[in-house]
Amino acid sequence: MNFTPTEDQLAVQKTAREFAQQEVLPKAAEIDREHRHPAELVKRMAELGFLGMAIPESYGGAGLDHVSYAIAMEEISRACASTGVIMSVNNSLVCDPIYRFGTDAQKQEWLTPLASGKLLGCFALSEPEAGSDAAAQKTTAERDPSGDGWVINGTKNWITNGPVADVCVLFTMNDKAAGHKGITAFILPMDTKGVRCGPPDDKLGIRGSKSSQIYLDDVRLPAGLVLGEVGGGFKVAMSTLDGGRIGIAAQAIGIARAALEDALAYAQQRRTMGKAIVQHQAIAFKLADMATEIDAARLLCLRAAYLKDAKQPYGREAAMAKLFASDVANRAAREAIQIFGGNGYVTEYPVERHFRDAKITEIYEGTSEIQRLVIAGYLAKGG
Ligand SMILES: Cc1cc2nc3c(=O)[nH]c(=O)nc-3n(C[C@H](O)[C@H](O)[C@H](O)COP(=O)(O)OP(=O)(O)OC[C@H]3O[C@@H](n4cnc5c(N)ncnc54)[C@H](O)[C@@H]3O)c2cc1C
Incomplete structure (x- = not known):
């Protein structure tokens, strides 16, 4: 692994940092307060090539690597975690599986507009149960008796971008007896008859990210919209989540950095007992621990991204990165509130938002318990 960023990676960091600081950060509190989908920032991310970063230019992407993607995700999430997850879903959970499993025709029709940001995507795996x-999918896909397509029925839960998405990577059960080998993925245009979103979820954090249930009621899809093989959907889902965990790890690192940078600035100007609180060792040590853990989390995240770019196995490393980075984000946000004292507890200052935003990183794309199961699974296999 090379610790020296390439010129491209440095350029991405500069662009992402400027965009995040100048255009995203000034709106972050309002996006959170108003539970507002930041459509204008999504449009800007499309212009900057941030919605299909690791997709080749021939399919509408920016033709960059996953290390660049992790770098940009961190910068944008440092400013606004809601904007970060919108970007992460489109890159990791929508463009990536269509690129890896789609036919050329599917890539031309769907990947190109998704990667260039003309369309926005969502990923629907989770269900109420x-x-x-x-693997316990209850959404059914049955052969359409009137043609060669499929009829889909079911309910999906907590689908990020769902209410604002144009396209969905959808998972269904087409053969219950076959267990996880009976799962099939589809590319679902969200304007298909029978598709309906529930009201947006009222969430603790990432309130600018719209998520909802998706109801599928006799949705008819042609065979040409099967993504990958019939019965191959579980592989599509699991391999996609491996990559997604790099994005969520980077999001968590961005939130942790926001907590550290805000807490450091506050500690330098807030005075008690004749000195700035940063000069009290109890406060300085908290900041030192936060900085150390953030660097460690970033190294884990970049290692996973580097391995993905090198086309080497990276599932274990991505799970470790997400597990550790989400823990770091929650700890950093909690300590930032402590450093702010009473001011940390009120919405006038940003750290209570970081605290609320951090929690989701321990839940979606596999909870921390599931990351531990994944890592333990690799250990059991000797990896
Ligand atoms: C804001 C938000 C956005 C989301 N976005 C998406 C999205 O875009 N697409 C999508 O498909 N899903 C999405 N999800 C769903 C998310 O991935 C799930 O909530 C998550 O995987 C956990 O599933 P669950 O909520 O059913 O919890 P459960 O599976 O019911 O788990 C409950 C608890 O039990 C633990 N647990 C479960 N099984 C085990 C086990 N075998 N060993 C040890 N502990 C276990 C869990 O870790 C957890 O602590 C989103 C969720 C939220 C809240």
């Missing part, structure tokens, strides 16, 4: 147990 299938979260951690993703």
Whole structure:
């Protein structure tokens, strides 16, 4: 692994940092307060090439690597975690599986507009009774008796971008007896008859990210919209989540950095007992621990991204990165509130938002318990 960023990676960091600081950060509190989908920032991310970063230019992407993607995700999430997850879903959970499993025709029709940001995507795996147990899919896909297509019925839960998405990577059960080998993925245009979103979820954090249930009522899809092989959907889902965990790890690192940078600035100007609180060792040590853990989390995240770019196995490393980075984000946000004292507890200052935003990183794309199961699974296999 090379610790020296390439010129491209440095350029991405500069662009992402400027965009995040100048255009995203000034709106972050309002996006959170108003529970507002930041459509204008999504449009800007499309212009900057941030919605299909690791997709080749021939399919509408920016043709960059996953290290660049992790770098940009961190910068944008440092400013606004809601904007970060909108970007992460489109890159990791929508463009990536269509690129890896789609036919050329599917890539031309769907990947190109998604990667260039003309369309926005969502990823619908979870159901009311299938979260951690993703193989327990109840959404059915049956052969359409009137043609060569499929008829889909079911309910998906907590689908990020759902209410604002144009396209969905959808998972269904087409053969219950076959267990996880009976799961099939589809590319679902969200304007298909029979598709309906519930009201947006009222969430603790990432309030600018719209998520909802998706109801599928006799949705008819042609065979040409099967993504990958019939019965191959579980592989599509699990391999996609491996990559997604790099994005969520980077999001968590961005939130942790926001907590550290805000807490450091506050500690330098807030005075008690004749000195700035940063000069009290109890406060300085908290900041030192936060900085150390953030660097460690970033190294884990970049290692996973580097391995993905090198086309080497990276599932274990991505799970470790997400597990550790989400823990770091929650700890950093909690300590930032402590450093702010009473001011940390009120919405006038940003750290209570970081605290609320951090929590989701321990839940979605596999809870921390599931990351430990994944890592332990690799250990059991000797990896
Ligand atoms: C804001 C938000 C956005 C989301 N976005 C999406 C999205 O875009 N697409 C999508 O498909 N899903 C999405 N999800 C769903 C998310 O991935 C699930 O909530 C998550 O995987 C956990 O599933 P669950 O909520 O059903 O919890 P459960 O699976 O019911 O788990 C409950 C608890 O039990 C633990 N647990 C479960 N099984 C085990 C086990 N075998 N061993 C040890 N502990 C276990 C869990 O870790 C957790 O602590 C989103 C969720 C939220 C809240």
